[in-house]
Amino acid sequence: MGRPTGPYRTPAPVGTTAEPGLIPDLIARIPWPRWALITVAAAAGVLIVSCLLCVLCRCCHRHRRKKPRDKVAVGLGSARSSITTHLIKVGLKQAVDLRARGPGDTADPYACVSLSTQPGHRYETKAHRGTLNPVFHETCCFRVPPAELPQTTLQVRLLDSRCFSQHEPLGELSLPLGAIDLRHVLELWHQLGPPGTTKAEQTGELCFSLQYVPGSGRLTVVVLEARGLSPGLAEPYVKVQLMLNQRKWKRRKTSARKSTTTPYFNEAFTFLVPFSQIQSVDLVLAVWARGPRLRTEPVGKVVLGTRASGQPLQHWADMLAHARRPVTQWHRLQPPREVDQALALQPRLHLPLPGS
The missing domain is CATH 2.60.40.150 (C2 domain)
Structure with a gap:
């Protein structure tokens, strides 16, 4: 019999593929033992899975993140809270043309702010030495239930601080909150009335x-x-x-x-x-x-x-x-x-x- 023409091919053994794939061919060419290749493959798999989990967690966190609240500067206004009360913010700016009631032509005035429905809760500013035109720029807060708001009156009392005698009242202001739109910031001038005696002085x-x-x-x-x-x-x-x-x-x-x-x-x-x-x-x-x-x-x-x-x-x-x-x-x-x-x-x- 004559030999076939063309290049001679050795017959493949029984049970093997005639043409091996790319990956097995590359693995066969790496001069590492089999246990080393398995270890490297396992480490690479763990690294890939960890990266995928980090990406998924970061995406979920972005979707669940709440939007930051806006900061609002409030002078005299109200904000409704989650416990069905109104947060009343009172900003004291300044007072002008006060009249000194004691000896001398000056005073050490300070302001006392309270609500008619909360006699035990009041706020005092610091005293300003030697002036009849004090500039306060201080803010205080009160919480008022909605049912009490129409009957609540804001009370502001100005007093002259004395070291060795009773503090002398300089003037008072009463402002009904039910007649004010507290949804907006208000900056108003109010005329002080004559000083009187309140229950706070009897303590x-x-x-x-x-x-x-x-x-x-x-x-x-x-x-x-x-x-x-x-x-x-x-x-x-x-x-x-x-x-x-x-x-x-x-x-x-x-x-x-x-x-x-x-x-x-x-x-x-x-x-x-x-x-x-x-x-x-x-x-x-x-x-x-x-x-x-x-x-x-x-x-x-x-x-x-x-x-x-x-x-x-x-x-x-x-x-x-x-x-x-x-x-x-x-x-x-x-x-x-x-x-x-x-x-x-x-x-x-x-x-x-x-x-x-």
């Missing part, structure tokens, strides 16, 4: 001095006297308490005075507060007395420190600015519950007695 006042020596860390509080207390109270005394980082730290108290609504104490207390901790301290002075129920209860409180506002903050700043010199000031007593809420005080846990 009483407390006079005390503060002195701080940074070198030794000695904070001296001298409780001088109180006035304007309710005639139904008996045996008033004053508790002086220091709080550090919103926790009760140190406490002192004066002796009680009997049969008087203008008790005179003149008792001094000294606390050691390092200069590194003076910015973290809150000073609380509380007047306690025995009420009609023959139980001793807090009448009113004053809180001073960096978290205070209005006259207490100004008194604290004057004490730090005039080191080693006593600074004396009269302060109106605030409702105890209002002060406790501002300090974020938690009620003490009373454990039940055994067998009860």
Whole structure:
């Protein structure tokens, strides 16, 4: 028999492909053992799957992301919240042409803002020294239920700050909120009326001095006297308490005075507060007395420190600015519950007695 013409081809073994594919051919040419190729392939597969999962998670996060809220500057207006209350924002700009009622032709005015339906919640601005045209530029907020809004009146009182006598009223303003469209920001001038007497003045006042020596860390509080207390109270005394980082730290108290609504104490207390901790301290002075129920209860409180506002903050700043010199000031007593809420005080846990 004759040989076939053309190039000679070796017959393929039984059970194999005549022409191998591209990938098996490449794998056959790599001079690595089989276990190394399997390891590299597994690592590449894990890397690819991880990248795909990251891409999918990022896409889902973009779809679920909420849009950022717009920031709106509000002067006098209202915003409805999720707990069915209106957030009333009051911005105090300035006052002009005030009349000094005391000696001299000047005053140290500050403003007190409150709502008629929330007598225990009020805001005080800082005092401006030696002017009859103060510029405040301060903002305060109140929350009012929708049902109370038509009957709510905004009350603004301007007073002259006095160190050793009662704060002199300069003028008042009453603005019914039900007659105002609070959906828009309003900036209006209003004429102040003649000063009058409100219930806020009947809570009483407390006079005390503060002195701080940074070198030794000695904070001296001298409780001088109180006035304007309710005639139904008996045996008033004053508790002086220091709080550090919103926790009760140190406490002192004066002796009680009997049969008087203008008790005179003149008792001094000294606390050691390092200069590194003076910015973290809150000073609380509380007047306690025995009420009609023959139980001793807090009448009113004053809180001073960096978290205070209005006259207490100004008194604290004057004490730090005039080191080693006593600074004396009269302060109106605030409702105890209002002060406790501002300090974020938690009620003490009373454990039940055994067998009860």
